[in-house]
Amino acid sequence: MKRKFLIVLPILFLVALAALLARGLQSDPRHLESTRIGRPAPVIVLTTLDGQSFDSRTLTGQVWLLNVFASWCSACVIEHPALLQLASQQRMPLVGLAYKDKIDDTRGWLFERGNPYSSVPVDLDGRIGIEYGVYGVPETFVIDAAGIVRLRHAGPIDNKFLAQLEAILAEQGEKK
Amino acid sequence: MIAELGQLSLALALAIALLTSVFSFWHIRRETLGSHYLSRALGGSALLTFLLTGVAYAALVFSFISSDFSVRNVAENSNSALPIAYRFAASWGSHEGSLLLWVLMLAGWTAAVALLSGRLAAGFRVRVLSTLLLLQVAFLLLLLASSNPFLRILPAVLEGRDLNPLLQDPVMVIHPPMLYMGYVGFAVSFAFALAALLEGRLDPTWARWSRPWANAAWSFLTVGILLGSWWAYTELGWGGWWFWDPVENASFLPWLAGTALIHSLAVTDKRDALKSWTVLLSLVAFALSLLGTFLVRSGVLTSVHAFATDPTRGILILSLLTAVVGVAFVLYAWRTREVGLGGSFSLVSRESMLLSNNVLLVCSLAAVLLGTLYPLIVEAFGGEKMSVGPPYFEAVMAPLLLPAAWLMAAAPWSTWKTTRAQSMLRPLVWPLLVSIAVAAGFVVLRGKGSVMMVLGLMSATLLATATLAHATGRVRLSAQRSLWARFSVHGMSYWAMITAHVGIAVFIAGVTLVNTYEVEKDLVMRVGQTEVIEGWQVRFDGVRLAPGANYDAVQAVFQLADSSGKFITNLTPEKRRYLAGGQTMTEAAIRYGWFGDVYLSLGEPMESSDDAPQAWSARIYLKPFIGWIWLGCSMMALGGAMTLFDRRYRVRGKAPAAPIVVTA
Numbered sequence: 001m002k003r004k005f006l007i008v009l010p011i012l013f014l015v016a017l018a019a020l021l022a023r024g025l026q027s028d029p030r031h032l033e034s035t036r037i038g039r040p041a042p043v044i045v046l047t048t049l050d051g052q053s054f055d056s057r058t059l060t061g062q063v064w065l066l067n068v069f070a071s072w073c074s075a076c077v078i079e080h081p082a083l084l085q086l087a088s089q090q091r092m093p094l095v096g097l098a099y100k101d102k103i104d105d106t107r108g109w110l111f112e113r114g115n116p117y118s119s120v121p122v123d124l125d126g127r128i129g130i131e132y133g134v135y136g137v138p139e140t141f142v143i144d145a146a147g148i149v150r151l152r153h154a155g156p157i158d159n160k161f162l163a164q165l166e167a168i169l170a171e172q173g174e175k176k
Numbered sequence: 177m178i179a180e181l182g183q184l185s186l187a188l189a190l191a192i193a194l195l196t197s198v199f200s201f202w203h204i205r206r207e208t209l210g211s212h213y214l215s216r217a218l219g220g221s222a223l224l225t226f227l228l229t230g231v232a233y234a235a236l237v238f239s240f241i242s243s244d245f246s247v248r249n250v251a252e253n254s255n256s257a258l259p260i261a262y263r264f265a266a267s268w269g270s271h272e273g274s275l276l277l278w279v280l281m282l283a284g285w286t287a288a289v290a291l292l293s294g295r296l297a298a299g300f301r302v303r304v305l306s307t308l309l310l311l312q313v314a315f316l317l318l319l320l321a322s323s324n325p326f327l328r329i330l331p332a333v334l335e336g337r338d339l340n341p342l343l344q345d346p347v348m349v350i351h352p353p354m355l356y357m358g359y360v361g362f363a364v365s366f367a368f369a370l371a372a373l374l375e376g377r378l379d380p381t382w383a384r385w386s387r388p389w390a391n392a393a394w395s396f397l398t399v400g401i402l403l404g405s406w407w408a409y410t411e412l413g414w415g416g417w418w419f420w421d422p423v424e425n426a427s428f429l430p431w432l433a434g435t436a437l438i439h440s441l442a443v444t445d446k447r448d449a450l451k452s453w454t455v456l457l458s459l460v461a462f463a464l465s466l467l468g469t470f471l472v473r474s475g476v477l478t479s480v481h482a483f484a485t486d487p488t489r490g491i492l493i494l495s496l497l498t499a500v501v502g503v504a505f506v507l508y509a510w511r512t513r514e515v516g517l518g519g520s521f522s523l524v525s526r527e528s529m530l531l532s533n534n535v536l537l538v539c540s541l542a543a544v545l546l547g548t549l550y551p552l553i554v555e556a557f558g559g560e561k562m563s564v565g566p567p568y569f570e571a572v573m574a575p576l577l578l579p580a581a582w583l584m585a586a587a588p589w590s591t592w593k594t595t596r597a598q599s600m601l602r603p604l605v606w607p608l609l610v611s612i613a614v615a616a617g618f619v620v621l622r623g624k625g626s627v628m629m630v631l632g633l634m635s636a637t638l639l640a641t642a643t644l645a646h647a648t649g650r651v652r653l654s655a656q657r658s659l660w661a662r663f664s665v666h667g668m669s670y671w672a673m674i675t676a677h678v679g680i681a682v683f684i685a686g687v688t689l690v691n692t693y694e695v696e697k698d699l700v701m702r703v704g705q706t707e708v709i710e711g712w713q714v715r716f717d718g719v720r721l722a723p724g725a726n727y728d729a730v731q732a733v734f735q736l737a738d739s740s741g742k743f744i745t746n747l748t749p750e751k752r753r754y755l756a757g758g759q760t761m762t763e764a765a766i767r768y769g770w771f772g773d774v775y776l777s778l779g780e781p782m783e784s785s786d787d788a789p790q791a792w793s794a795r796i797y798l799k800p801f802i803g804w805i806w807l808g809c810s811m812m813a814l815g816g817a818m819t820l821f822d823r824r825y826r827v828r829g830k831a832p833a834a835p836i837v838v839t840a
Contacts, residue, residue, distance in 0.1 A: 007512055010456065010505040014463075017549075018498040021470065024552040025490045072565035074421045100567065104696060108415075111698065111779060111795050112762055137565070 182235025246332030338756030355400030361393025395816030632688030679811025686804030
């Protein structure tokens with residue numbers, strides 16, 4: 001009996017795997033709702049890559065972007081050009097949270113690919129990641145002038161994200 | 177015209193493969209036609225499909241070389257300014273082209289089996305070839321239905337979009353074919369296993385026949401992975417060599433299964449044991465190759481390699497994977513008991529050593545598979561896309577693979593059936609002492625070390641010295657007179673094992689040392705300025721323009737000298753901008769050395785006042801022993817290739833001892 005079970009084990013495994021992969025294909029890979037949205041953004045007080053201190057409260061009063069990245073994250077490579085372009089427009093502070101990464105690796109990675117961030121706080125143990133409820137890397141949050149999380153995007157940023165960001169920027173511009 | 181010719185040949189190949197394989201399966205099962213007749217017909221059909229897919233591939237290559245931009249695939253992946261070698265490589269740079277390459281190689285392996293299996297029992301040969309041809313049918317259908325590389329765009333475009341600049345590298349010209357040779361090569365042992373299950377008979381001859389094919393596929397896969405890793409090192413510009421990217425893992429998974437397979441085949445071949453397990457591994461190795469293809473091509477996991485996401489195509493590949501592997505596993509569940517377990521062995525024996533090695537390899541396989549698919553699992557239970565990073569893989573792999581190295585060190589002293597533990601452990605005393613001395617030496621001389629570093633270096637030294645000690649012992653104690661005879665009496669397989677195992681030791685040493693002792697430094701240098709890093713003197717001599725065929729480039733010249741100031745070489749890292757797509761690429765300059773590389777990549781020009789000379793930022797890495805990683809992998813691949821020249825396979829036809837072998 002036991003042996004019979006062992007023999008069909010590969011089949012069961014295959015069925016589970018196929019179901020998993022099929023599901024993976026169906027779902028929209030970039031969609032995410034979050035309980036964080038509409039709530040005040042957790043305060044970030046950390047040391048940055050160049051050893052300065054970073055306090056997210058200094059950014060209140062303007063829209064800013066928190067991008068969670070790491071040198072070991074392959075998907076981050078994909079969104080990097082988009083971030084560089086965003087940075088070149090200089091419309092908002094772009095904060096890059098270096099997530100559970102070796103400092104030297106982060107530095108090398110940014111050096112090679114260009115640094116889009118206005119500051120890079122280092123989250124070595126992933127504590128800030130937990131406060132923001134980061135599932136994986138990359139993830140991007142948009143925080144508005146009042147310090148409220150308005151948008152959260154998991155996976156590399158795409159055109160849909162950029163459109164949503166534009167909408168938030170436009171709305172915030174009107175308020176002023 | 178040429179593109180249509182290619183498409184036509186593919187359709188013909190599909191028809192031939194479909195008709196002959198189904199026809200043969202039908203008749204061999206009902207015994208309505210003689211197996212000798214079917215066997216000969218299938219041989220012809222295997223050669224014919226190879227010829228036809230070859231023509232199709234040539235047509236695709238011709239379209240690329242002649243820059244026929246009315247073919248969509250060419251327009252999207254090539255450019256008239258692209259150098260010829262890269263146009264050639266661009267033919268497999270896209271999804272469609274690489275799938276055609278897959279089919280071509282499958283047809284190639286099938287033809288090779290057809291040519292070299294004349295002495296197999298006809299009934300068995302018919303089942304092997306039919307299985308391989310049926311696989312071809314599946315992939316040809318996929319190719320023609322969803323990924324036809326010969327589709328036209330009308331009106332034709334004037335200029336192509338260009339091959340991704342990251343892929344414009346000499347190594348990239350040979351990396352994909354090697355990797356695919358390995359992936360597809362496991363189809364042969366898969367077909368052998370399926371044929372054995374279909375016949376309901378499995379004897380040592382089956383394993384003997386399967387072994388060289390598995391070894392060949394494994395060697396190709398090793399070379400493919402090695403080249404991919406070396407490409408990442410030279411091209412990605414920051415000196416990493418393995419990133420645990422899903423697509424890298426996709427090639428590592430079949431490698432682990434293949435490594436387990438070639439060892440378990442040895443047990444089945446020599447001792448007729450572990451049969452059921454070996455069959456399962458044969459099926460799993462190819463299943464993982466298919467999974468790899470799916471992961472790369474469907475874009476289900478985010479990766480630097482997965483260029484396009486296409487759910488329809490993904491579903492097709494997934495259905496194909498499920499169908500092929502599903503049939504195989506069902507057949508396995510149904511028939512494996514008829515195959516039987518095979519001979520028994522005691523707790524301490526060569527069989528048990530190889531079985532433990534298998535267990536460790538399969539555990540690592542499971543760990544890598546879990547890490548690779550974890551993002552999907554999280555997602556299935558309501559989470560979102562994420563990456564599992566190297567921290568996970570590094571944490572799980574070392575505890576699994578280092579014990580494998582210890583087993584390997586003792587393995588040559590083990591004997592079949594039963595071994596006294598003492599006789600295996602006693603020869604390890606000296607190697608153990610040597611390894612302690614080497615590790616201690618490094619820690620004392622370099623003044624830096626960690627537990628992992630000491631363990632890694634000790635394992636590597638232990639493995640290398642134990643293996644070499646066994647080899648020298650054998651040569652010295654041999655009864656033969658001449659040195660050559662003393663070497664050759666042990667057979668190529670023995671020396672292959674020695675080479676591959678020492679290769680693993682070299683690899684482990686390389687990984688350990690580079691992880692522990694690498695140094696990196698950011699530099700900002702003005703022309704004429706000299707910096708000293710760990711005894712190396714680097715002088716910045718300025719920048720110059722160095723345009724290539726299809727890119728503009730700024731090239732910096734750095735003079736590298738050793739601590740005494742003796743000139744060694746010029747390092748010329750570049751920043752390139754590719755004209756067709758406008759992408760910027762960093763081209764690192766590397767000074768290769770036996771004991772370490774000096775790796776320099778160029779940053780950006782710095783702002784400076786008018787009268788001061790221009791300053792540039794640059795980043796320098798010292799990577800001690802990194803070359804040993806690839807040297808070790810090459811030795812493993814060489815070992816795999818050496819087994820093919822073993823006497824046992826050369827005279828294979830002459831011993832019609834087992835029921836499978838029938839003189840043709």
